Amino acid sequence: MTEVATTRRSRLTPEREAELYAAVLDLLREVGYDALTMDAVAARTRSSKATLYRQWGGKAELVVRAVRHGKPGTFDGTDTGSLRGDLHALVVHEDDCTMEQNSALMRGLAMAMHSNPDLRQAFREQLIEPETAAFHRLVRRAVDRGEVRADCPALDFVVHMMAGGFVVRALMEDQPPTQDFLRSYIDAVVLPALGAPTS
Amino acid sequence: MTEVATTRRSRLTPEREAELYAAVLDLLREVGYDALTMDAVAARTRSSKATLYRQWGGKAELVVRAVRHGKPGTFDGTDTGSLRGDLHALVVHEDDCTMEQNSALMRGLAMAMHSNPDLRQAFREQLIEPETAAFHRLVRRAVDRGEVRADCPALDFVVHMMAGGFVVRALMEDQPPTQDFLRSYIDAVVLPALGAPTS
Structure with a gap:
């Protein structure tokens, strides 16, 4: 394919x-x-x-x-040497204005996916699955470095945690997830849940 | 009003x-x-x-x-004496079949909100704001009991965490958030991020 x-x-x-x-x-x-x-x-x-x-x-x-x-750089191109550095790096690719435009665009597409199964399938195959796989490799490196325990139960939910902050902010609060918001969320939620260093 | x-x-x-x-x-x-x-x-x-x-x-x-x-019982009616107990209690009000039906219904409403500002406003005023306030009171009790530190940074994101797991599961994975999924998510993500007891 x-x-x-x-x-x-x-x-x-x-x-x-x-x-x-x-x-x-x-x-x-x-x-x-x-x-x-x-x-x-x-x-x-x-x-x-x-x-x-x-x-x-x-x-x-x-x-x-x-x-x-x-989209800004892929997860695979990001390797700062720490999980916190990698996650923060994912956030700084875009300025807040682009992020606001894109989150409106993505909200529109999310709505369209509801009634267009072919769009949903293309989105899943071309975007969600490769990004999820790349994201898991990024987290895997943190496990290999000893930053996250291999049996940490939050490892099963890294995508839910990351996407959750983004989606809830956009859908429920009608606000674009700014860089500041996402960085605070990573430090307050994602890293502590994984038991990874937060500074 | x-x-x-x-x-x-x-x-x-x-x-x-x-x-x-x-x-x-x-x-x-x-x-x-x-x-x-x-x-x-x-x-x-x-x-x-x-x-x-x-x-x-x-x-x-x-x-x-x-x-x-x-909707099943409000947050305000829930007081088991521990944060974990309270969060798990929120999940068990519905069986998985009802949850699947309701998550399809809510997905449809989320789409409709996109193009209906009056629905969005009613939803926010009648559902999101009261539920969020009640949820914050539930978490506040955990702080008062000493289960969560008052300065825990994840306190600002409790709603994002909880709703995130639910929304991402429904939207991205096309699967209803089952009770098992939500309980595991609470134990693996929400409680550790808050530094609260996980058992």
Whole structure:
């Protein structure tokens, strides 16, 4: 699947690909997922619909690729030598303004996923699963360094803890999770639950 | 506001009120918030629309009242003498089947809130704020008993922790948060982050 997708996309230059993804994110912010059409993407990016379908297969895959491309560095590129350093590093990739724009975008997509199983599946396969796996490797390194005990029960819930702070802040409090909020949450909740050093 | 609402509703017997709320929840599960009409509620419950509007003011308030009424015991009624006991008690009010039905219902409502500011406001005023306040009182008692230090930084995030496990499980994993899951999450994450006894 990844092999095929890479082959398909290899005909575009990285610059052209980045341009396309940026246009898709702009359109998403303007009209939302349900009203976004491949026609609009084709018009905005001066490409043919045939090209879009050949490269990405469909709207759901194109949208998820665009979101994935727009994300700051992956977990795998982060290795500061401590769990606290790694978790804090994940937060500082974006400034608060981008974070606010993106959390509105992601909220819209979360709503669209409710009624679009293909979007939900693409999101899970292309984003949630790889990110979760990378995040587990990051935590695994903390275990290997002796910062977290291998049998710590909170290890089963690292994703729930991290995503929980983010999601609850955005959904229930109607506030974007700022860097300050996320850093405090990491120090007050995630590290203590894991029994890891908090400073 | 509460005064007025109580006066308005005092004309109904508790049995009749419960019957109305149950019908609203049934309709919500059948057609969702956006397609639910006061006409349908009136027809299903053999009441007049005028009565419904006089008693509840509108669809958003009626729906939130129905959800609130259908919830298991409030936090305020829970006092087992330990934080762990209290948190576990919050989980056992519902069986897993009800929990699965309700989490589907709540997921639908969360989506509807995205595009209905009046529903969002009613939800916040009638459910989130009172529950959060009651939850804080429950945690406060743990501080007074000496189970949690008064300056524990995780105290600012108790709601994020609790709701996070629930929401992430439902949204990202497409699985209802079972009692087993929530109990493990409380023991592995919430209590250790608060530095409270885990057994």
